[in-house]
Amino acid sequence: MKKIADLLKKVVGENNVVTAKVDRVAYARDLTPYYSPPDLIVFPESRDHVIEILKLASKERIPITPRGGGASFQGSSLPVRGGIILDLSRMNKILEISKEDMIAIVQPGVRYETFEHELNKHGLTFPHDVGSHDAATIGGILASDSNGHHAYKHGRVSPWVQGMEVVLVDGSTLKLGSRAPRYNIGYNLSALISGSIGTLGVITEAILRLIPKMDYDATIGAFFQNLDDLMKASHAITMSGVDCGTLEATDGYTVNTISDVMNLGFPRCEGNFVGDVQAFSEEELQLKLAVIKKILEEHNGENVIIARDDETTKILWAPRMEIDIAIMKVHPGYREIGFAAADPCVPLSKMADAMREIGRIIRSNGILAAVFCHTGIGIIHPAVLFNPTNREHWIGVKKAEKEILEYVESIGGVITAEHGLGYVKNIYVEHAVGQLKLKLDREIKRVFDPDNILNPGKMGLDTTERDTDVQFMYDEYVTDSELWGVEK
Ligand SMILES: Cc1cc2nc3c(=O)[nH]c(=O)nc-3n(C[C@H](O)[C@H](O)[C@H](O)COP(=O)(O)OP(=O)(O)OC[C@H]3O[C@@H](n4cnc5c(N)ncnc54)[C@H](O)[C@@H]3O)c2cc1C
Structure with missing residues (x-):
């Protein structure tokens, strides 16, 4: 070199x-x-x-x-x-x-x-x-x-x-x-x-x-006893034609934990909704907010909060942004670590069930879950929270990963919709896209880069196996073969 x-x-x-x-x-x-x-x-x-x-x-x-x-x-x-x-x-x-x-x-x-x-x-x-x-x-x-x-x-x-x-x-x-x-x-x-x-x-x-x-903006949030109501409200906002910038939801475990740890006084719920809205004038903004507020309340949304300042906006987003810090207080040693089932996408009509089921799968494997989603576009982010020095937790993570991906496909969803395949999903690619698509992808790669010089080892383009030269950072707690044995 x-x-x-x-x-x-x-x-x-x-x-x-x-x-x-x-x-x-x-x-x-x-x-x-x-x-x-x-x-x-x-x-x-x-x-x-x-x-x-x-x-x-x-x-x-x-x-x-x-x-x-x-x-x-x-x-x-x-x-x-x-x-x-x-x-x-x-x-x-x-x-x-x-x-x-x-x-x-x-x-x-x-x-x-x-x-x-x-x-x-x-x-x-x-x-x-x-x-x-x-x-x-x-x-x-x-x-x-x-x-x-x-x-x-x-x-x-x-x-x-x-x-x-x-x-x-x-x-x-x-x-x-x-x-x-x-x-x-x-x-x-x-x-x-x-x-x-x-x-x-x-x-x-x-x-x-x-x-x-657009110079005028606001964030609006509400709490729901039932995720089905939350998803129906989100869909009704879409159908109203009000062009929100984001439509987001976070599961009850996460909202309730954050509320307790940060002393925010949120009502107990199965999930909270947060959306943000932009407009060219104050009048336009107020009109949009009024439509959204009415829809949230009609669908049993509680404690509707409209944030116009940074502090209230941060409070509304806290379940989404602060969970990894909060979890360390409740469960010392726990952290959020990226895993392959981090960004599946499901049909919009299946969002409430999918949020519940994905949380259940993770918890049933002995680890914690904070489940977020972009309600308007079907993408779910299940954050796994666990102690990375605990061998059983790692095995739980790998099992949960596999079960989530199988579940998502079984309801007509896809394994990744935001972060892409990268390296960590190599092992799932062939199953997810099928042999023909993978063959075409590999042929496209060969046209551009016949000697496989550019960013090799990604997207299943040259292997769908775990790369044994890449070191797993926690191999003193759980070996590679134990973990990847779970996958096969
Ligand atoms: C806290 C956090 C939040 C995130 N939120 C989001 C989100 O909301 N939405 C989302 O989609 N992703 C998100 N991500 C994932 C990631 O940050 C984004 O995908 C981002 O676009 C990566 O940009 P980067 O410059 O860091 O790219 P890198 O990680 O450096 O590179 C990403 C890929 O692009 C390739 N690449 C980089 N530059 C070039 C170039 N000039 N030409 C060709 N290839 C290139 C690299 O080889 C690599 O394969 C998030 C990540 C974190 C840590």
Whole structure:
């Protein structure tokens, strides 16, 4: 690797190549319980740097994994086969914001929060605020086809990509789209590359569609004795035509625990609802809030709260945002650790049953569950809470994972709808998508990257097995084979 590091330094400069163990360890993790260090990290500062780096990696057949903020939940940016980490955080310029064309042209390493802050100064917004907005980069958000906080209203990010510049593994540059708002020319490669988590090419620039920012907003919440009523209320809000930004629910265990730990005085419930609403004027906002409040009350929603200030808004969101801190107080040693069943999606009509059943499955395996969902788009996030130094808990997590995925499929749902397959779901891919889809995906990968250089070991593209070279972080408490034996 020393030879490669020296060659890379000639391309990007001494300060943009890092090989020290301490740095490699830092890049060996994401939010999953796995550890896999790269051999070196390189920081390109331009498209030309990316081109030369990819040419070298191809020539030497070295795996190369792009990385933005490293905030992936699914092991997407883990270098599971070692090799090079291509850290794009130094390509972080906002090249243009055009109010006339309603677009921004950005480099991939721009952080979402920085980007949005700049846009707001122009009265514009790019409404794809992922929960990791302070860490996530535009490149990571596009490559993951992320589903932000306001996905109910604005959908996934890929339709918002008007144009893209992508460096392919042989160093050639693919330009897709333009400043013009629409194009329909052949296969939609921009949509294919969005969500390909760096397995097909490296995004070096993007032209993003913008909309005007609405300056009036509020958060509205209510508590329900019955999740069926909550889901019916959410559906009625959708049918009313009031365009909420988000429609969310959290299960009763979580709401009640948070209320007790934080002394919030929430009524005991089977779940709470939180929605947020934006408008161009105070009159429009009040009109929308009145419609939503009426619907919540008609469906037996209790203690309807409308938040217009940060403090009340935080209280309404507390069950969602504070559960991992609260659980540590109630059960010392417990933590929330990402797992494969983290973002299934079910038909809207099955949401209430699915929230209950998923919580039941987790608890029946001897661990705790905080179940959240985006009620308007069917995505459920079951957070598992347990003591990672407890062997039985880990076995419970793995059993729950498998049971949840089987249950979700049995009611017409899918195993992942937000975070993608990444590394952690390799073992479930073939079952979930079927042999034909997996074969086509693998053929697409071969067209773009015949030698499997770009982000190998992901999305089931080269293996549907657990990668034995990747270290499980808790193997002193439970061995790999015990855990993965559960899966087979
Ligand atoms: C607290 C928290 C909340 C989250 N909330 C959400 C949420 O609301 N919605 C959601 O969808 N996800 C969410 N996530 C998951 C994750 O943060 C997002 O998917 C985010 O988009 C990842 O951005 P990143 O820059 O950290 O990407 P990384 O993790 O660095 O990379 C993600 C993938 O993209 C590839 N990649 C990165 N940059 C490029 C590039 N320029 N070209 C090609 N490939 C590239 C990487 O190789 C990797 O496979 C959350 C994560 C956390 C920790």
